[in-house]
Amino acid sequence: MQAVVLTENGAQPTVATIPVPKPGPGEVLVKMYASPINPSDLAFLAGGYGVKKPYPVVPGFEGSGTVVAAGKGILPKIWLGKKIACAASPKLNGCWAEYMVTTASSCVPLSKKISTEQGSMMFVNPMTALAFFDVYKNTPNPSNKLRGIINTAAASALGRMVIRIGKQKGIPVISIVRRNEQVDMLKPEGAEYILNSSDPDFELKLKELSQQLNATILFDAVGGKMPQQLLSAAPKGSKLFIYGRLSAEPCEILPSDLIFTGNQIQGFWLTNWLHENGMIKTLLTIREVQSLIKHELATHIHKQFSIGQITEAIEIYKNKMSKGKVLLRF
Missing domain, CATH: 3.40.50.720 (NAD(P)-binding Rossmann-like Domain)
Structure with a gap:
């Protein structure tokens, strides 16, 4: 599969061919549809973010897609075949790839009223x-x-x-x-x-x-x-x-x-706020996000790029943040 890969902090991200990952217990494999570039992603690329992962690593903290494979567990099986919004696991590769493995608990099913583009920006x-x-x-x-x-x-x-x-x-x-x-x-x-x-x-x-x-x-x-x-x-x-x-x-x-x-x-x-408030409050917050995402929590999309245009996408976002979000499409 094609993925954006970072070899060290501060390095220029490149596109590489890497194996499609396999989900373990409690995990799902997501065929990615879209993922935004956020300020937290830029901080991660520079090595200045709170989440540290071993290199080489695939960046990207949030996105949307379809669950195409499930590891052991009830929740992974429930999400199989569903269109979802997802957050990257702090221990695994991120969303800037054609496929990503993450925990089933980091996924939220998208209602038919929410586009996959808006769904990809639902978390951060x-x-x-x-x-x-x-x-x-x-x-x-x-x-x-x-x-x-x-x-x-x-x-x-x-x-x-x-x-x-x-x-x-x-x-x-x-x-x-x-x-x-x-x-x-x-x-x-x-x-x-x-x-x-x-x-x-x-x-x-x-x-x-x-x-x-x-x-x-x-x-x-x-x-x-x-x-x-x-x-x-x-x-x-x-x-x-x-x-x-x-x-x-x-x-x-x-x-x-x-x-x-x-x-x-x-x-x-x-991340700390979610941990401190627990699963029930997190679920209630996610429900509120879904109810408001078409209006109060809607995000304007400035431009969309293919994965092969990652360098241009990052530069456009860095220089024109207030114009709207830049999305990577897979």
């Missing part, structure tokens, strides 16, 4: 968006006042989902982007509060709006100087969740913005 961003609002709900709110959310890298697929869900729930969301064209992109999404971090008065506007909307729950995917800008602007008692590092600059925090304000910083990783 939609579940993260819903997890953010679960974090919002479960973070203590001593004042009992309505709180706002600040989210950076807001022109991304995930950022747009946060805007739509916030609007649905009546929670004000301050969306931070870095270019004027991204401001224009978000207005049709229903974004009410958009700030451009490249504007000279960005920090002043951010502080005014944060205080006005009581925006005490902060999500940052940028890193660099952004976390400090968020903490300086946010009301006292805010909590910053860092879930990405798009900037290559080091992140520096003024101790006073933690010591004297009651502000807190915490990392967020979807």
Whole structure:
């Protein structure tokens, strides 16, 4: 079969012919249909992600396809022949191949109302968006006042989902982007509060709006100087969740913005959130994703490429993330 193969971190992924894997107990073989390129995939390619696998390895964390073979166990047999969305096993090769073996518990059957393209993007961003609002709900709110959310890298697929869900729930969301064209992109999404971090008065506007909307729950995917800008602007008692590092600059925090304000910083990783919340909550979240994936959790697809065009696909995604998702088709 054809697969994208990474030989070492930071290396250029190449296309190679490798054997079709066989599913073991509790596993299924998926004939892949599509898989997106996500920021987490780029981090994995560079060797900077939380999941480590031995090289050579097939990248790709999520996708969709059809289960064509099943290992021992009840669940694998149930999924046999089904169209599914799937996540890669942390111990096996990933989704960027014509066939992939993963655990049966990492698969979800797709309803007829969900396309295989949207299904291939059902795990990473939609579940993260819903997890953010679960974090919002479960973070203590001593004042009992309505709180706002600040989210950076807001022109991304995930950022747009946060805007739509916030609007649905009546929670004000301050969306931070870095270019004027991204401001224009978000207005049709229903974004009410958009700030451009490249504007000279960005920090002043951010502080005014944060205080006005009581925006005490902060999500940052940028890193660099952004976390400090968020903490300086946010009301006292805010909590910053860092879930990405798009900037290559080091992140520096003024101790006073933690010591004297009651502000807190915490990392967020979807994998940990799923483990901490258990199987039942995960299943309920997946059900909610399926119910919202055509509207609030829908993802715009910018371009689609064949597996042989992996180099071009990665470059297009790196340089034009806010245009929409790039899909690999098999």
